[in-house]
Amino acid sequence: MDEKTAELRDIFIDTTGSDTVTESQEETRGSLTGTNEQTDARVAELIGTMREKYTFVSGLEDDTLQTVVEQFHESKSDADIADTIGVDQETVFNARMDLHLVRETDRNAPFELAKLRALHVDETPLDERASELGADESDVAHYSEVVEADLESTRANDRFRDEFEELLTDSALTNRMAQNAREDGLRDATEDIETDVSF
Template identity: 65%
Template sequence: MDEKTAELRDIFLDTTGGETVTERQEEGRGSLAAESDADGRIAELVARMRERYEFASDLDDAALQRVVRLFFEDAADAAIAAAVDADEATVFDARMDLHLVRDADREAPFDLAELRSLYVEDVPLAERAAELDADEETVAHYSRVVAADVRSTRANDRFRDEFAELLTESDLKHGLTEDAREDGLREAAEDIETNVSF
């Protein structure tokens, strides 16, 4: 500390009456707080769904929360499986349990609307397969997709929508501040007259 800095420090200490020049930092509600709020809400939703529906997946709630997050990050089932230490079939079951159906899940080799009708009418699997001229394993797979869609629709897509809102909100909080900063700089730069002549 040079002489000038020491002098300024002494003036500061005399003026404030304090013994230290560093101020304790307060805990702020930043992005980490918002993220933990989202985590807590996702945990609540997963627990509510487990109470309300019979889950096919044997993943615990912490792993299911991870599935939700990764799903909304557009991670493939293989990547999700690696993250939760499970196989892809388990992740597929977990996604269906949580009403997290992708458009690609609905690309069946037969009319999915017809399967939906058979499912809602509670037609046995073997008869569904015969009606759709497909093997039982394939029909069982797409029946899981239909079941997830039906349950989601009956709940007004509430769970999926809440997951999406929570996770896109936390993404927006990170992204919007950066976008606002960039937009502000861009607008400020647009007003600058550049008249350079040498």
């Protein structure tokens, strides 16, 4: 350590009363898409908007529905979510349908789902749907909820489904970063190209 560095060190110690420059850091939960408070508030707002717009059948309070949304986007199963909020799996399923949170596996019906969708749109009674599809009424009722959730979501341009995903996963951020990287790459690649166009 040279003389100048030693002088600076002494001044620092006199001023701060410490010989270390490392500040302790507090661990906080982070979010790629915004603060947790902002995210929580927006998710709650979306749930409130959906409750006003649609008929919810699960019977769960908004704060419990918020837990369902969060755990769904953490890829938790209905059984796991049910354990967390203290209800049965059917209630969790109903809550997911209320919120347009349909898994791909929800669409694995033992009959042609497109045919059920057409019967649902035509408001065909449940017993007639079951007869037409050659299936149990309980199965038809279950998949009718899936169809209704998908139809509601489509009519809303998947607004709620997409915004929940954007708020609670980093997929949207990843897509934006990839898009920016592509644009930057194209810009760099074309910077030195001379354009000589004559008409």
